Amino acid sequence: MTDASLAASAHRPSPLKAYPLLRSLALYRTIPVLFGVTFALFTVVHLSLALQQWLVGRALDAVNSGKAATRLADGTIDLTVAGHWAILLVSLAATRGVLQYISGLCSIRASQSLLSTLREKILVKVQTLHLGYHWQHGMGEMITRTTRDADKLRDALVAFWRQTVETALVVTAAMGLLFWYDRVLGAVPFALTLLGFWIFVRQTDTLVVLDRNVSDAYDQVNQDLAEGIGGVRVIKSFRLEQGRIRKFRGHVGFFLDQSRHALAWCSSRIPIPQAVVALGHVWIMVYGAHLVVAGKLGVGELVSALLIATTLVFRVETVGRVMRIFADARASAARIWDLLDEQPEIHSGxxxxxxxxxxxxxxxxxxxxPGGQTLVLDACNLTVEPGGIVALVGATGSGKSSLASLLPRLADVDGGSVAVGSDAAGWHDARGLRLGELRRRVHVVPQDIFLFSDTLAANLRAAAPDADDAVLVEALRLAGAEEVLARLPDGLETRIGDRGVTLSGGQRQRLCLARALLAAPDILVLDDATSALDAVTERTVLRNIRGLRSQHGGRMTVLLITSKLSSVLLADRTLVLGAGRIVASGAHEDLLLDPLYRDLLGIDRAAA
Incomplete structure (x- = not known):
């Protein structure tokens, strides 16, 4: 097969794409042995139910005919046959109980395995998607996919074979026994059962719509909760607690209203198919009595037929619950596969x-x-030679952070090219390079600093997993964070809280700088990453960076995105970004004649 045909087949839509719930059945491939054992056990357990009901009928016939208990010549009663029947029925029931217990344990293991696999797939996909996707979809939506939607899909996957296949086996065995007794006797319950199932199927589309409404409301609850936790500093600073609580209570109330509406609809509809199937009791009692009188059916067989009709009613009730699970899961599966089908826009070269x-x-x-409407950069050209320290200034919203994200390909250009290299070694388009290597050698410290809820050492080792404590301490020294380490009660093993909430803004910035320096990249981009540092600390840190060597021995290239004059004065050259392009470039003294440059740094003309 040619490369072209392989590519075409890879992008050819799956015929099951329109059926996300059926696509999800492929997850069973991850547990073939466990699924096979569990399926076999459930098959044996539920087919033996029909055997048990048949044996009950035969035992009753034995009792009715006087064969189960006979009076001997000496007046005593011989219960040998009755004892045999009792032993047989008890043994069968005990065996079914043991097998059902084992199959239940296997089912729980399969359920948890499927849930873990599903959540892992979601997490892997989320990590591979471009930043634009994350900007367009909130954290609450991602959390809902991983929690509520994954749980509902897991329930449906387990119910598919535990209830659907089980129901097919039980109904087939039960109806087969009824038809064996008498074709007319079985025809009416069979038709009523099909009618009950059809009513359930007709209800599923409404159930799907109701569950989508509940899921959307749940997204809002999760999003509000995530913002309330992540923005706790702002909320406390502006005394917004009561307003946030009222807003959250409103989202929870709306979610509860949607849930109650869905539950009320289900509760009012599910009894209808049950009532339809229950009419089979009336038919079996009337027509079965006729067959008994005509001598075509035994009393025990009539009782067995009534037990079968009861089984069908309970089975339809179970199917009602399963259909609701399936309806919920159809909506959840569609939302999950929408995420899993999302294709990363950035591919490794x-x-x-x-x-x-x-x-x-x-x-x-x-x-x-993101969204393709607003132009951020337009015909933007710049060159930073290896080993240089260049400052980039621009107005708020001018695209400085967007430009920084292009360098390690956190985003891709819509036109033109981003290249790394040198005049001596040649320039290489970033889109043609191995993504992992590019991001190891080009590192961006963003203005939105982030620390994991873990120890200080674990946060630092994210950049250098094999670094020993001495290397970590040296990185902290270079980043001017020795005093941060000295104040922590457990040193490097101190847990610093969610997003470093126990630290000040300046302390968090210095820890993020230390983490970046541990990676020893060839190109380091500081996107307003020293904004919370005082001038003395900032000067010390930048001078330390100036003296560093990268992993490959060369002097580290630094792009310093800033709005602070103190930072600009430490750079070799300054670039001015305006109207989506570089509008001025040069040393600080040369740029003082540029009014835009002076306005950006707050320098009045007289001082210049």
Missing amino acids: TGVLPAGALGLRLDAVRLLA
């Missing part, structure tokens, strides 16, 4: 970067904001 110092170059770069 195959090119390898040369060893040694790296610079960066933007050539006529054009970039649109």
Whole structure:
């Protein structure tokens, strides 16, 4: 098969794409042995139910005919046959109980395994998607996919074979026994059962719509909860607690209203198919009595037929619950597969970067904001030679952070090219390079700093997993964070809280800088990453960075995105970003004549 045909087949839509719940059955491939054992046990357990009901009928016939208990010549009663029947029925019931217990344990294991696999797939997909997707979809939506939707899909996957296949086996065995007794006797219950199932199927579309409404309301609850926890500093600073509580209570109330509406609808509809199937009792009692009088059916067989009709009623009730689970899961599966089918917009190339110092170059770069409506960068050109420290200034919203995200390909250009390399080693388009290597050698410290809810050492080792404590301490020294370490009660093993909530903004920035320095990248981009540092600390940190060498021995190239004059004065050259492009470039003294530059840094003309 050619490469073209392989690519075409990879992008050909699956015939099951319109049926997300059926697509989810492929998850069973991850537990073939466990699924096979569990399925076999459930098959034996539920087919033996029909055997048990048949044996009850035969035992009653034995009792009715006087064969189960006979009076002997000496007046005593011989219960040998009755004892045999009792032993047989008890043994069968005990065996079914043991097998049902084992199958239940296997079912629980399968359920948890499927849930773990599903959540892992969601997490892997979320990690591979581009930043634009995350900007367009909130954290609450992601949490809902991983929790509520995954749970509902798991329940449906377990119910599919535990209830649907089980129901098919039980109904087939039960109806087979009724037809064996008499074809007319079985025809009416069979028709009523099919009618009950059809009513359930007709109700599922409404159930799906109701569950989507509940899921959307649940998204809002999760989103509000995530914002309430993540923005706790802002909420407390502006005394917004009561307003946030009222807003959250409103979202929870709306979620409860949607849930009650869905439950009320289900509760009023599910009894209808049950009542339809229950009419089979009337038919079996009337027509069965006629067959008994005509000598075509025994009393025990009539009782067995009534037991079968009761089984069908309970089975339809079970199917009602399962249909509701399926309806909920159809909506959840569609939401999960919408996420899993999302294709990453950024793909790794195959090119390898040369060893040694790296610079960066933007050539006529054009970039649109997520959604493709607003132009962020337009015909943007800049070059930073290897080993240089260059400052980039621009107005708020001018695209400085967007430009930074292009360098390690956290986002891709809509036009032009981003290249890394040097004049001596050649320039390499970032889109043709191996993504992992590019991101190891080009590192961005964003203005939105992030620390994991773990120990200080674990946060630092995210950049250098094999670094020992001495290396970590040296990185903290270079980032001016020795005093942060000295104040922590357990040193490097201190847990720093969710997003570093126990630390000040300046302390968090210095820890993030230390983490970036541990990675020893060839190109380091500081996106307002020193904004919370005082001038003395900032000067010390930048001078330490200036003296560092990258992993490949060359001097580290630094792009310093800033709005602070103190930072600009430490750079070799300054670039001014305006109207989506570089509008000025030069040393600080040369740019003082530019009014835009002076306005950006707050320098009045007289002082200049």
